[in-house]
Amino acid sequence: MENIPQRTVERFFRYTQFLHSRLEAGAEHVFSRELAAAVNISPEQVRRDLMNFALKGTPQKGYPIREFLAELYQHLESSSLTKMVLIGVGNLGKAILTYFIRRRPNLSIVAAFDADPERCNRVYSGCQIYPVERLAEIVAKEGATVGIITVPAAGAQQAADALSRAGVKAIVNFAPAQLKLPGDVFLEQLDITLSIDKAAYFAKKTALKERTT
Amino acid sequence: MENIPQRTVERFFRYTQFLHSRLEAGAEHVFSRELAAAVNISPEQVRRDLMNFALKGTPQKGYPIREFLAELYQHLESSSLTKMVLIGVGNLGKAILTYFIRRRPNLSIVAAFDADPERCNRVYSGCQIYPVERLAEIVAKEGATVGIITVPAAGAQQAADALSRAGVKAIVNFAPAQLKLPGDVFLEQLDITLSIDKAAYFAKKTALKERTT
Secondary structure, rough: OOOOOOHHHHHHHHHHHHHHHHHHHOOEEHHHEEEHHHOOOOHHHHHHHOOOOOOEEEEEEEEHHHHHHHHHHHHHHOOEEEEEEEEEOHHHHHHEEEEEEOOOEEEEEEEEEOOOOOHEEEOOOEEEEHHHHHHHHHHHHHHOOEEEOOOOOHHHHHHHHHHHHHHOEEEEEEEOOOOOOOOOOEEEEOOHHHHHHHHHHHHHHHHHHHHHH | OOOOOOOHHHHHHHHHHHHHHHHHHOEEEEOHHHHHHHHOHHHHHHHHHOOOOOOOOEEEOOEHHHHHHHHHHHOOOOOEEEEEEOOOOOHHHHHHHHHHOOOOOOOOEEEEEEEOHOOOEEEEEOOEEEEEHHHHHHHHOOOOOOEEEOHHHHHHHHHHHHHHOOOOEEEEOOOOOOOOOOOOOOOEEOOOOHHHHHHHHHHHHHHHHHHHO
16 A cells, blocks of 8 residues: 555545536536646646546546546545444534435444433434443444544543544544544544634634724 | 734634633643643743743742633633624534534624525524525624535535625635635635545554554
């Protein structure tokens, strides 16, 4: 397996996003300049990326989208199923469970966990909710490799520790907390409140500037 | 108003997050090394940041948390209310509406919008949901400066255009779509599926490496 850097992986996933939206809109071909404009990446970078693919385009029609996607997925090795678990079935956890149901054939949330007994032992959006004590057992049984944390900040480190001990290889953390993880566990931090705080700060700044000029 | 760089703003918000969690745990003082470890920032950087504040700590107890927070909020000018609107009252939109109700006194979602008439003209989590046609009118009436986009990818650019025309100064976009915005509108992109895709990719890579060594 090649070593693709994190930024390239991100760029490739953005390409797939855009190509899927073009397919849904009925397009069969795409020009590299369209792709560059859509994902905010320089046309030079797109062309450099394309040189790695065995993809033939024409100046009239551009590149065939389905073949382009097949190449991208081959590089991203997304053809095999990745099993994920989610901890914390509050509003955000439920939104994520609902989103992933059947939308992504190769990404599946196979189990959800919650510390609150009232939320457990039922099915939400097709996903069984277990008491958090059963995490290690279910992760091992299912072979889950990704953990999604949607618990409040105070419980996030504990959830992360349980996930690492259970053997997941990557964690997506939505809790507004900085996690300490073993070096071999990939961490993706998605801090919704931090992003909204930042937006509010810069909005205030722009509004103030407009008032004073 | 000082020009604080985006990375400093982000760091300051992370400090406030940690300080609030310590206050909630009953602490009154904090050491700079604790703060540095908690937010994954070098102790040198924390000390450099602290030099900008009129804050007195002692080697025995550290810094008083409440005064520290007051200084941070003064720099971040978070004492005034920021009004926000949200477009797209699906699962994720609902999760965000519910989160912000009363939790953040200075950040308030004052109205929500949806293109689906069935979702409109009712109240969710204390927030009135309007038809999207009324966006410009309500944003102006409320003086909202931040827009949160939680519509599907296909509708995101249209939502962003409507928000910019209505005069918001910053947009937080959750839709998996790259937006084009006027240069004076601050954009924060939070792509949940992209983050989960990346985590799945690196999980697969680590799992493969372990199998082959």
